[in-house]
Amino acid sequence: MTINPVDNLVDYQEIEQIINRFHTLSTKDEMQKITNELYHYFKKKMHSNRGLNEAISKAFRLMMIDHAGYIIYIDEQFCKQLGYMKEELLFHHYRTLHAGVHDGQFYEDMWSTVQKGNIWEGDICTETKMNAIIWYRTKLIPIVDVEDRIVAFAAFRTDINDVKDEDTQLVEALNDDYRKVFQQLMNLIFRVRKNKETGEYRFSLIEGKLTKKLDIHTENTYDQPLDIVFKNTDNLHVIEKFDRVFAGEEKETTFKHQHGSFFLYSLLTPIMENDEVIEVVGSSIDITSLENAEKRIRYLAFHDQLTDLPNRSKLRDDMKELVDQADQFSSFAVLYCDIDRLKHINDTLGDFLGDQVIQMIAKRLNNAIKDNGSLYRFGGDEFVAIIEGTKEEIDRLSEKMLCEIKQPISLQGHEFFVTSSIGISLFGVDSFNAEALMNHASIAVHYCKVNGRNSRLFYTPKMNKMYNDILLMEGEIRKALYHNDFELYYQPQINVHTGEVIGLEALIRWYHKEKGYIPPSEFIPLAEECGLITQIGEWVIRKACNQHVIWIEKGFKPIRIAVNVSAIELQRFDFANKVAVIMEETNMDPAYLELEITENSVMRNTEDCIKTMNALRDMGVSLSIDDFGTGYSSFGYLRKFPINFLKIDQSFVKNVLAESSNAEIIKAMIQLAHTFGLKVVAEGVEEQEVLDLLQKQQCDYYQGYFFSKPIPPDKLEQLLFGSQPVI
Structure with a gap:
């Protein structure tokens, strides 16, 4: 050697x-x-x-x-x-x-x-x-x-223990200085090392004022496992976060976790040496108050503040979940409870006592339902209960609810009684759909109120036509038809470029002798629901045709008249024949009759509607799509419809100056109509600037208050032959 x-x-x-x-x-x-x-x-x-x-x-x-x-x-x-x-x-x-x-x-x-x-x-x-x-x-x-x-x-070998001791003392001194700084921070500061042999994560430092709140004793934290800080947290979730940072997959990562009753938000940042993560530095802040506030917000979003009951939003979510999870053997009901004449209590005793009555009724209803279902405040004086059980069990429980509610109420020296009306719809009997169940229960409760209140009724399909307002209005509409109380007003349609009146739209009006003016938006839907719309539609077509003939006989130049047609009329198999009979009886030239159809109406039973429309076109009648842009007709069907005109709904026209997107929509509609060979009528024109825009976009015709509001026949004659428009 x-x-x-x-x-x-x-x-x-x-x-x-x-x-x-x-x-x-x-x-x-x-x-x-x-x-x-x-x-x-x-x-x-x-x-x-x-x-x-x-x-x-x-x-x-x-x-x-x-x-x-x-x-x-x-x-x-x-x-x-x-x-x-x-x-x-x-x-x-x-x-x-x-x-x-x-x-x-x-x-x-x-x-x-x-x-x-x-x-x-x-x-x-x-x-x-x-x-x-x-x-x-x-x-x-x-x-x-x-x-x-x-x-x-x-x-x-040379003994360097004294050097290492000095290094250790220096490190400890530095760590002590760091600790003193970290101890003054509000947050939690920590350092974590990884044992290369066991793969375990251990703390080498934990400091910060937050340690006192979390009851972490910093003098005992060195080389301690992660659960000192990450208590009540999914351990695998936390380890996964540290794994990703130590592996160098993330420069830093954040996550929420729980420590006892506290909620913390932590940040992990790697410390690198020679391209290797040797340590992770972390910080945690206390977000307990924020988390509690979010919980409170979520609670308020789904609960009524007055009664602390789940609200309408929660009802909607729970109904959807219940229906989605139900099967053909599920048995539950929706009970729509409306407190009778609570408005009179508010008017007499004030809203404060009225709120107390609501709270008391909520407690009584909860007491009646107990563990059989859930109670919700739907709004105002309305409650909804979802009850599980057979029809017989629900019948008994609804009777108990009525009895609970009508017990005497004593508040501030006042004793009074309230009653309620309950409408009931059954899952699997009335519908399998959440929205339909609610709707049927609502119909039942309205019918219940019409028929004397303070009772409960299970929904039946017959109730759809039995609302009080429908029943009352139906009689009034019949009287108006019989006594010829309806009349037609006319609104001119103007050529955008020449200013010439090229047509009229006939609009029904009703002046009730006792109730005064009743707008079409109120009686037309009711007429559709009670089946009188076909008679009204027939009356309007006949009236418009007669008026046209009268003007011709007076020597006026023939002008096209547009009449609105409801979806119900268009769906009737004999509608085209009825129009033909009317034109023959009135001696009306079909070339001057235009029928306006909403785009939604033609999308119901589309193929049959197209047959009816073709029959009308064969007679010489013009057709237009009314309120275009508000429905859901497809371009494919639009090509099939035998129409002459397309009317842009006034909701786009009136806001065209304020909303640039409306201008682009109108431009696209005009281009689309012209592509299909159609003339375009813009409704609701009230300003010169709007008319200028329509001229620029090559719109064909317009109607609106800018030229004239709808007016009766005598004033229209003055307008057509006079020099001043009627305003």
């Missing part, structure tokens, strides 16, 4: 010369002389070598290990410092001295270096026999023989 500094202690050439002299010796005295020389030479050299070893022992702790890592030499001072006898270490593996501070990779790198013939230098932590820790600055040097083969390794 060769260690260069030691080799220089022995002069091999001098030894060889002395030995060669043995071959020339002839006497015993000469041989003894040479032997003495060799003895003194080696004694002198060994003394020098012992001095070198003592010097090395004072300067270093020397240990030699073989290829397998077993100790083949160790000096006395090294053994003494480690607390071992020489025999306890010689021919034992060097891992006996491992302190568990360095990981496997550390030793693999060290061995890889020296086995390549290179010197390895570094700091190694060694454990004594008494489990104390000593740090050595170490040089591990390969030892080679005369043929330069590595035969062993010499480890020269």
Whole structure:
């Protein structure tokens, strides 16, 4: 074995010369002389070598290990410092001295270096026999023989425990300064390290004023697991967050979690060294008040503040969920409860007492329902209950609800009684649809109120036509038809470019002798619902045709008259025949009659509507799509409709100056109509600027208050032949 500094202690050439002299010796005295020389030479050299070893022992702790890592030499001072006898270490593996501070990779790198013939230098932590820790600055040097083969390794170690202690004290001082700073922060600050062998995450620091609120004792947090901070939280969710940050997949990540009764919002940020995440720094803030506020907002969004009952929004969601989860065997009902004449209590005693009555009724209804279902405040004096059970059980429970409500009420010296009307619809009997169930229950409760109140009724299909307002208005409409109380007003349609009146729209008007003017928006829907719309429609067509003939007889120039047709009329199989009869009876030229049809009406039973429209066109009648843009007709069907005109709904026209999008929509509608060879009429024109825009977009005709409001026939005659428009 060769260690260069030691080799220089022995002069091999001098030894060889002395030995060669043995071959020339002839006497015993000469041989003894040479032997003495060799003895003194080696004694002198060994003394020098012992001095070198003592010097090395004072300067270093020397240990030699073989290829397998077993100790083949160790000096006395090294053994003494480690607390071992020489025999306890010689021919034992060097891992006996491992302190568990360095990981496997550390030793693999060290061995890889020296086995390549290179010197390895570094700091190694060694454990004594008494489990104390000593740090050595170490040089591990390969030892080679005369043929330069590595035969062993010499480890020269220098004790640097005092340096490490100073470093530790410095780090601790710095950490102490950081802690003092972090302790003043409102948030929670922490550092987390990952054990490379076990993969566990451990805290190395937790500070901040928030620790006191969370009852975290910072003096005991070092090397503690994550659940110190992340209590009451999905552990896998938290570990996944740390995994992603330590793996370098995210520069930082945030998440919400719970710690006891507190809600925290945490941020994790990686600390990098040599392109490796060695630590994660985190901070947490207390968002408990915000979370509670959000919960309160969510609660208020679905609960009535006066009664604390679930509200209409919650009812809608619960109904949808209940219906979605129900099957053909499910049995439940919707009970629509309307408090009778609560408005009189508010008017008499004030809204404050009225609110108290509502609260009291809510408690009574809840008491009646108990565990059989859920109660909601639908709004005002209306409650809705969803009850599970058979029809017989629901019948008994609804009777109990009525009885609870009509018990005497005593408030501030006043005693009074209230009653209620309850409409009931059954799932699977009346409908399988949530909206339909609510609608049917509402119809039942209205019919219940019409028929005396303070009762309950199960929905039947017959109730659809039995609302009080429908029943009353039906009689009035019949009287108006019989006495010819309706009349027609006319609104001119004007050529956008020439200003010429090219047509009229006939509009029904009703002046009731007792109720005064009743707008079409009130009686037309009712007439449709009660089946009188066909008679009204027939009356309007006949009246318009007669008026046209009268004007011709007066010598006026023929003009086209447009009449609105309801969806119900258009759906009738004999509608075209009735129109033909009217024109024949009135002697009306079909070329001057235009029928206006809403786009939604033609989308019901479309193919039959197209047949009817073709029959009308064959007679010479013009057709137009009214209120275009408000329905859902497809362009495919629009090509099939045998129409002449397309009327843009006034909702687009009136706001065209204020909303640029409306201008673009109108432009597109005009282009579309012209593509299909149709003329375009814009409704609701009231300003010159709107008319200018329509002219620019090549619209054909318009009608609206800018030229004239709808007026009766006599005033229209003055307008058509006079110089001043009627305003």
